[in-house]
Amino acid sequence: MIASAAAELPGANNPKGDELFIQLPPVVLTPGRPYTIRLTSNTSLTVNRNTILVEDWDEGLPFRMDGHDPYGMYYNGLILPNRWGDRPEKLAVYLDYIEQADLVAVSSQRAIWSISRLPKMYPLTIQYYRALFDGSLGFDLALHEQRPFIFGPLQVSDLAGTAAWGSAPQLPLFNFNPLAAEEAFSVYDHAPVWLFKKGAGFESGGAAAILGSVDLSKIEIQIPSETKLEPFR
Numbered sequence: 001m002i003a004s005a006a007a008e009l010p011g012a013n014n015p016k017g018d019e020l021f022i023q024l025p026p027v028v029l030t031p032g033r034p035y036t037i038r039l040t041s042n043t044s045l046t047v048n049r050n051t052i053l054v055e056d057w058d059e060g061l062p063f064r065m066d067g068h069d070p071y072g073m074y075y076n077g078l079i080l081p082n083r084w085g086d087r088p089e090k091l092a093v094y095l096d097y098i099e100q101a102d103l104v105a106v107s108s109q110r111a112i113w114s115i116s117r118l119p120k121m122y123p124l125t126i127q128y129y130r131a132l133f134d135g136s137l138g139f140d141l142a143l144h145e146q147r148p149f150i151f152g153p154l155q156v157s158d159l160a161g162t163a164a165w166g167s168a169p170q171l172p173l174f175n176f177n178p179l180a181a182e183e184a185f186s187v188y189d190h191a192p193v194w195l196f197k198k199g200a201g202f203e204s205g206g207a208a209a210i211l212g213s214v215d216l217s218k219i220e221i222q223i224p225s226e227t228k229l230e231p232f233r
Contacts (some may be wrong), residue, residue, distance in 0.1 A: 020045070051076040053101035056083055061105040061193070076100075082111045086124040086219055094128060094211055099204050104132060104139055108191035109159060109175070110183055116174035117227040120220040124211060126174075131210045133173050133194075138202030146171060147190035159186050 022039075029035065039045065052075045054060045060077055062070040071077055078097045084090045106112065112129050115122045131137035148155040148168050156162075157169040161179030164170070171192060186192075 049074060049076050050102040051078060051100050052103040052105055053078045053080055053097055054105050054107065055079070055111050056081050058110055059107045061107050061195070075103075082115065082125055082128075086122050086214070086216060088216060091124060091211055091214075091216070094124070095204070095208055098137070098207050102198050103142075104196040104198075106132075106194040106196075108183075108187045108193070109171075110187045110191070112173075113175045113183070117176075118222045120218075121222045123219070124214045124216065127211060127214050129173065131207075132196060135199075136210060137207055138199050139196035140199045141194065142197040143195040144193070146192040159192060 024037075052061065052071070054071075054077060056079050060071040060079075064071075078100060080097055081090060081093060084093075115125050116129070119126060128137070132139055133141075135141075146157065146159065146168055148157045148159075148164075150156075153166045155164050155166075155168050157164075157171065158181040160169055160171050160175055161177035161181070162169040
């Protein structure tokens with residue numbers, strides 16, 4: 001069976017080139033039968049898999065399911081070394097990977113909420129998280145999921161140690177609430193997930209200016225007894 005398709009070139013500002021959107025008509029598929037999609041064009045086409053940036057010591061998204069490994073099969077995966085000590089080599093990796101990434105996945109609060117307690121040791125990483133979440137890095141929040149405990153209209157987040165009425169509690173960027181449960185109670189069971197998509201306005205020079213503004217010569221090693229347990233500016 002041959003199905004015609006309509007294609008659209010939106011002309012996005014993407015270093016990999018313009019994205020090509022193909023609208024396929026409804027087709028009835030038979031389970032277990034292989035299908036082939038053939039593209040013909042009078043111009044050259046380059047097919048790129050989206051690159052998804054995940055964090056070290058955390059899960060690669062999307063998860064494996066039903067014998068498929070979307071992270072390994074359908075995406076180019078890059079692992080951001082957030083737990084490296086902040087130094088010029090880490091900044092270079094950040095800028096390189098951010099330039100390549102189409103998507104950024106934060107699959108739990110494991111790194112962001114622990115690193116933020118060591119501001120003298122991880123100022124670059126903290127700056128990265130701030131810029132990622134407020135959009136100044138050039139990525140837009142595409143998806144956020146959390147699983148609070150629901151008691152009628154009351155929703156309680158053990159992640160943040162907060163509650164809300166009629167909606168999920170808003171999670172802070174950095175969490176210093178002493179009422180929050182220890183991370184092992186959530187990261188292995190009902191971790192929050194944030195997914196960011198590179199916006200059309202992303203500029204590598206802007207990302208370099210934001211992250212490069214951190215003075216890495218003032219890094220101080222901190223030990224657990226020196227962790228910061230209150231909000232900082």
